[in-house]
Amino acid sequence: MKILLPSLRDNHRYVLSQVHPVWESLDPRDVYYAMNDVARGWFGDTRISEIQPVVIRFSPGFLIVRCIRGGEADLTAILLTIVEINGKRVKLCPVRTSGTIKGLNEFLSAHVPPVMSKQEVRVSGTLVPVLSDSQGRIDIPDDDTGPKQLRFITTQEVEGA
């Protein structure tokens, strides 16, 4: 296949998005399917074929998605309205749009996300394994807890903190 001249290629935009909770393990393929489903619901196949959203990179806590220039506003709306990926509740927050991946990498290196560390704390009289960060966030990543269970707390709720 003949390679297109740079001037004839499509101009892309790359959207960097935070993924919450940071400890949730996701398959980039599932992220793509979820994004495609939501995009089809909002804009239809015609617009998706114009935007061409593609997952470029996924690492815990961050996601880089590519689209055609001019489609970044729609892509942002799509990412914002994703609430579930393969049965896992997530939240995607677009934080930066750039014309190059290098630009996003520079942004990422300057804005290191808070690291969550494993520990055990006592909540409501029970010792539970949790993930916490330096800002006081504590997540209880227990798969057995139902939707009405306490999963996201701060150091204020920890007994003896």
Next chain:
Amino acid sequence: MTATDATVHPYPGGDTSLSRFALEAASLGYDRLLSTAGPACRMGGVEITPAVIIREQTLKGATRIIRKACESEVRPVIMVNARDVAFNRAVLSFPGLDVLRHLHKSQKPSFDHVSARMASERGVAIDIDIRPLLVTSGHHRQKVLKTYRDILGLHRKYGFMLTVSSNAWSWLEMRSTPDMAVICSLFGMTREETAAALSSPERLLTHESPVRVIS
């Protein structure tokens, strides 16, 4: 201009504690949360204001709870889930109501120009709940979008207050203030209108009403 999320449901209703909601709200650009659980307080730079949601099917039941809430020591923000046209008009005329919400859940269009004028005159806000836009799809979401477009049209004509709420049961369902503007733009709300809607609970709490020509 302050920003308020007009409904959050902390634990025990949801899976996130009130302090975590406050922590996340501060990082998302909010100054105040209207919370269905917990006391009135200030946490991590965010003002927590109690809110009571009335889900009664009958007008008699709804007015009884409104009256009771008005008499409580710390008056919460009183919200009523909308029903049919007759219910909405009657409840709008009842003193003490602050916010009418869930207009998208009515079977038929239940908020018309008469209700819009009443809401404007009585300083009652109409809530735009973004949760159904995130969790529903297809026909249901189309109906919600249509209702919100209609409300927006009436808001532009009659000038009643709007509030924007995440109606979040988990902090994962909260969106930042600029992100709210992006989501609201999907049904035609401008950035300025979203900013005004996010700040309108402040007016509800101070009971400020727009300037009116009386003679």
